[in-house]
Amino acid sequence: DQQVKQNSPSLSVQEGRISILNCDYTNSMFDYFLWYKKYPAEGPTFLISISSIKDKNEDGRFTVFLNKSAKHLSLHIVPSQPGDSAVYFCAAGVNTGGFKTIFGAGTRLFVKA
Amino acid sequence: SQTIHQWPATLVQPVGSPLSLECTVEGTSNPNLYWYRQAAGRGLQLLFYSVGIGQISSEVPQNLSASRPQDRQFILSSKKLLLSDSGFYLCAWRSGGFSYEQYFGPGTRLTVT
Numbered sequence: 001d002q003q004v005k006q007n008s009p010s011l012s013v014q015e016g017r018i019s020i021l022n023c024d025y026t027n028s029m030f031d032y033f034l035w036y037k038k039y040p041a042e043g044p045t046f047l048i049s050i051s052s053i054k055d056k057n058e059d060g061r062f063t064v065f066l067n068k069s070a071k072h073l074s075l076h077i078v079p080s081q082p083g084d085s086a087v088y089f090c091a092a093g094v095n096t097g098g099f100k101t102i103f104g105a106g107t108r109l110f111v112k113a
Numbered sequence: 114s115q116t117i118h119q120w121p122a123t124l125v126q127p128v129g130s131p132l133s134l135e136c137t138v139e140g141t142s143n144p145n146l147y148w149y150r151q152a153a154g155r156g157l158q159l160l161f162y163s164v165g166i167g168q169i170s171s172e173v174p175q176n177l178s179a180s181r182p183q184d185r186q187f188i189l190s191s192k193k194l195l196l197s198d199s200g201f202y203l204c205a206w207r208s209g210g211f212s213y214e215q216y217f218g219p220g221t222r223l224t225v226t
Contacts, residue, residue, distance in 0.1 A: 006156075032213045034213060034214065041201075041220070041222070042219060042220065043203050043205070043217030043218050043219055043220050044157070044203075044217050045217070046214045046215070046216065049213065049214065089156065089157060091157075093213035097164075098145065098162055098164050098170055099145060099207060099213055100159065100162065100172075101147075101159070101213060101215060102159065103149075103156050103157035103158075103159070104156055105155060105156035106156050106157075
């Protein structure tokens, strides 16, 4: 049962343009959402997060939007840079006596110079 | 500053052999610790998490087990490896409180032959 879904396995964007990565979730108990960036053969690194009580969080070139009614979130990267090429994981957090995080399958972003 | 170590970086083991992967965290106390596995072309699957010494929660029934003998040490084990245990194993920690952000180690690439 995939509670966090990233339906696009890959995305290709031209340098300088906007990258939009999408994520859907099914569990209404999730109260926190995160995006991680991962390079090959390395552990993921935390990128940006958003609480379920907000609908937008911005950090430099990265903005995360949350639509709770649609159970959908997205990560916008503007402008995209070749160094942004990596796998991006969407994750959702729920506190069930321990802070668990459920990850999506990831979207591989290619930013072309 | 906090650092997380995992070893070994790569491991090739025959089917039926035992496994022991170790993870240690420095620079923090009483962290929540997590083991994830990323199979080829897949997302991050939460295997175990621990909120304290000797406290282990299992997320997926399988032939793996975890232990936390010390506050900042987390061990992933198996008595007999299966081919399906191949993958990239990641350890992560989060500080206490209400933050969901997790910080990942460099990972161990396990190939079961």
